[in-house]
Amino acid sequence: MGSVCTPVSVVTTFSQGRPHGTTVSAFSALSLEPPMVLVALDRNSTLLSLLQQKRRFGLNVLGADQGELAIRFAGKGADKFAGVPWQVDTGLPRLQGVTGWLACEVTRFVDGGDHLVVMGRVVAASSRDGAPLTYHRREFGTHAVLEERSA
Template structure:
């Protein structure tokens, strides 16, 4: 157990972007907060997201073969917490709309709609490789997670 704790401490020192991955199960939206996502390829455009093996969202994404990636902006920490919880009320009080037939959250700084190309098993998570079908962004500061707290990026070269 010591190695797991040491690994968790190391990873808490890595600043990661925060997003909410979404999908539809029939008419019902599903979503979960993730910090493990990245650009995978520019040609063709692809991303990867890591989803907990036991998550309800993973089952929905497996069935539907598509997901949305809502990159949160710095003022959306409460939204990140809401989607990190378990349960079926994550979308309660949340402003969203369908975009490319996927749930897109209002106010996010980035949006990517994807079709799953492949699932890769990895320990207690599954990595979904997504081919980008649509993308949009707004120039807002990103929400990040570091040392078990939310924050945002700041320049260090003195420029503004």
């Protein structure tokens, strides 16, 4: 699956008044009506256990210049948000400068082998111009538009 290019996002939530988050590359749009997305989280993920309790999450779609954030939130640690600009949006932690933002309510957890697929109904969304951060063959990159071919 390393040869499949995927978007890079940080899933966030609050617990006991503190923000929590983790990097995911298994994220996809699921439905337009109602608007839904899915993310896959490792069964041993601390964030997954928080989502099972809180049933709400933010999805921060990272921009091409945010590789350091992806690495930071992919690691283990008590306070991944230390020194990271963020704000509360729709009651969830939102990282500043992201190209896309979704606030979601968990609708279902589905078995996915060593992961659980978290389905979420989108309750708020916004985006800004900017190239997305992608992950391909264990490296970060971005999308490039192909030149138009002449007929």
